[in-house]
Amino acid sequence: xxxxxxxxxxxxxxxxxxxxxxxxxxxxxxxxxxxxxxxxxxxxxxxxxxxxxxxxxxxxxxxxxxxxxxxxxxxxxxxxxxxxxxxxxxxxxxxxxxxxxxxxxxxxxxxxxxxxxxxxxxxxxxxxxxxxxxxxxxxxxxxxxxxxxxxxxxxxxxxxxxxxxxxxxxxxxxxxxxxxxxxxxxxxxxxxxxxxxxxxxxxxxxxxxxxxxxxxxxxxxxxxxxxxxxxxxxxxxxxxxxxxxxxxxxxxxxxxxxxxxxxxxxxxxxxxxxxxxxxxxxxxxxxxxxxxxxxxxxxxxxxxxxxxxxxxxxxxxxxxxxxxxxxxxxxxxxxxxxxxxxxxxxxxxx
Numbered sequence: 001x002x003x004x005x006x007x008x009x010x011x012x013x014x015x016x017x018x019x020x021x022x023x024x025x026x027x028x029x030x031x032x033x034x035x036x037x038x039x040x041x042x043x044x045x046x047x048x049x050x051x052x053x054x055x056x057x058x059x060x061x062x063x064x065x066x067x068x069x070x071x072x073x074x075x076x077x078x079x080x081x082x083x084x085x086x087x088x089x090x091x092x093x094x095x096x097x098x099x100x101x102x103x104x105x106x107x108x109x110x111x112x113x114x115x116x117x118x119x120x121x122x123x124x125x126x127x128x129x130x131x132x133x134x135x136x137x138x139x140x141x142x143x144x145x146x147x148x149x150x151x152x153x154x155x156x157x158x159x160x161x162x163x164x165x166x167x168x169x170x171x172x173x174x175x176x177x178x179x180x181x182x183x184x185x186x187x188x189x190x191x192x193x194x195x196x197x198x199x200x201x202x203x204x205x206x207x208x209x210x211x212x213x214x215x216x217x218x219x220x221x222x223x224x225x226x227x228x229x230x231x232x233x234x235x236x237x238x239x240x241x242x243x244x245x246x247x248x249x250x251x252x253x254x255x256x257x258x259x260x261x262x263x264x265x266x267x268x269x270x271x272x273x274x275x276x277x278x279x280x281x282x283x284x285x286x287x288x289x290x291x292x293x294x295x296x297x298x299x300x301x302x303x304x305x306x307x308x309x310x311x312x313x314x315x316x317x318x319x320x321x322x323x324x325x326x327x328x329x330x331x332x333x334x335x336x337x338x339x340x341x342x343x344x345x346x347x348x349x350x
Contacts, residue, residue, distance in 0.1 A: 007049065007050045007093070008047060008048070008049060008050070009047075009048060009049070009050035009091050009092060009093045009094065010036075010045040010046070010047060010048070010091065010092045010093070010094065010095070010097075010098055011045060011046050011047075011048040011090070011091055012043050012044070012045050012086045012090040012091070012092060012098065012101075012255070013033065013044045013045065013046070013068060013071045013072055013075075013085070013086060014043075014044050014072055014075070014083045014084055014085045014086050014246065015041055015042065015043050015044070015083070015084045015086065015102070015109055015253065016035075016041070016042050016044060016075070016080050016082060016083050016084075017040060017041060017042070017082055017113055018037055018039075018040050018041060018042050019040075020079070020080060024078065024079055024080070025042075027078055028044070028078075031071060031074045031075075031078075032046055033045060033046045033071060034046070036095055036098045036099060036102070038099050038102035038103055038106065039102075039106065040110070041102055041106065041109050041110070041113075043098050043101070043102055044071075044075060044083075045092075045098060046071075048091070050091045050093065051089075051091070052089075053088060053089030054089070064088065064089065065088055068088050072085055072246055076244075076246065082113065082116070082117070083246045084109065084112050084113070084116070084246070084247075084251055084252075084253055085246045085247070085248050085251075085252045085253070086252065086253050086254070086255070087252055087253065087254035087255075087349050090254065090255050092255070097344065100344050101255055101344045101345075101346060104344055104345045104346065105253070105345060105346030108253075108346055108347070108348075109253075109346065112251050112253075112348075115251075116247050116250075116251055118215055118216050118217070119194060119213055119214065119215055119216070119247060120213075120214055120216055120219065120243065120244040120245060120246070120247065121211055121212065121213060121214070121243055121244070121245040121246065121247045121248055121249055121250065122193075122211075122212045122214050122219060122222060122223075122241060122242070122243035122244060122245070123199075123209075123210070123211050123212070123241070123242040123243055123245065123249075124185070124189070124208075124210055124212065124226065124239060124240070124241050124242075125206065125208070125209050125210075125239070125240045125242075126181070126182070126185055126206070126207040126208045126209075126237045126238070126239055126240075127205050127206050127207060127237065127238045127240075128205050128207060128236070128237060128238075129235055129236055129237060129238050130236075131204075131205045134174070134177070135170070135174075138170050138173050138174060138177075139170075141173055143169060143173065144166065144169055144170060144173070147165070147166060147169055148166065151165075151166075171204070174204055178201075178204075178206075178207045178208070181207050181208070181233075181237065182198075182207055182208035182210075184229075185207075185208055185210070185229065186208075186210065188225055188226075188228075188229045188232075189212060189222055189225055189226065189229070191225075192212075192214065192218045192221045192222035192225055193212040193213055193214045193218070193222060194213040194214065194215065195212075195213040195250060196210055196211065196212055196213070197210070197211045197213075197249040197250060198210055199211060199249070207237060211248070211249035211250070213247060213249075213250050214244075216244075219243075219244060223241065226239060226241065251348060252348070252349040253346045253347070253348060253349065254346070254347060254348075254349045255344060255345075255346060256318065256344070256345055256346070256347055257343055257344055258315065258318060258319055258339065258343050258345070259339075259343065260336050260339045260340065260343075262315055263315065263316075263319055263334055263339050264334075265312070265315075266311075266312035266313075266315040266316050267312075267316075267334050269288075269308060269309060269312035270284040270285060270288060270309070270312050270313065270316065271284055271287075271288075272284055272316070272334065273334075274333065274334050274335055275331055275332070275333055275334070276331065276332050276334065277331055277332070278320050278332070281313065281316045281317065281320065285309065285313040288309045289306075289309065292305045292306050292309060293306060294306055318345060318347070319332070319334075319339070319345075320332050321345065
């Protein structure tokens, strides 16, 4: 996809099923988006300049994120309750490209719709209400007291190195305490959700940052359980609940593009022909692994070669997974025309 900032293209917010009334689709004009439909699915898009969001500064990236999330939130408020979000910054050059993305990713999209039916995401962030009190409790921890005493006996004054040593111990104890409370939160709320995903905490005061995949019928029960947990902790933690949201943390899709040069390189690396079965890829990979695995073939270059083999194998799997049905009985072409026809595919964002 062309990333020239002057090139006009289509920004893809998400994918919805086409089961909604025609009148509802006409309402999309009110939020400056429209749908592109392939069989039973529609991509929600808007006309925009094609940009590489990875090259954006903090402020323009934040604006893009806000627009992305607001649009998806507006869709939900309009009654489009089933949405598979696309990764931030997903562009296509034109309608034909969007249709090709939907066609190549159709099986995956339908699979996610089935899995995510009636599910939503609720994000819960827990922070210490009085962080200074937590640090005060750690300061009288026997391990910290003992370390300070040892340092005090052996030296007239505490050096910067000593302070760092004490700081590391305090951080270790704090991390352990945070982990214990995070586990308690998960255990209390697990009965009301399908799955969880831990996100990175932003600072030491943040105990946990967790996404919960919840059935719509269970969302009220999860919120009630959170209230009970708040009472149990007696205000020791502050909880911030965000949602309901689309299943951002579990089923966000991203567009990947395979260029012919990548396929050609992977083909040569694995020693494949132009027409192959999926079993040929797996057999070629196993043969190469036997020859070049670092454990059986130690050497300066073995790790580099092995990583190259793994990358080639994953590239070939990504390619054949676009072309369904992917089975040992289906033959795939690695010629340039076939690769160009199937260069775009969807995958769940890791």
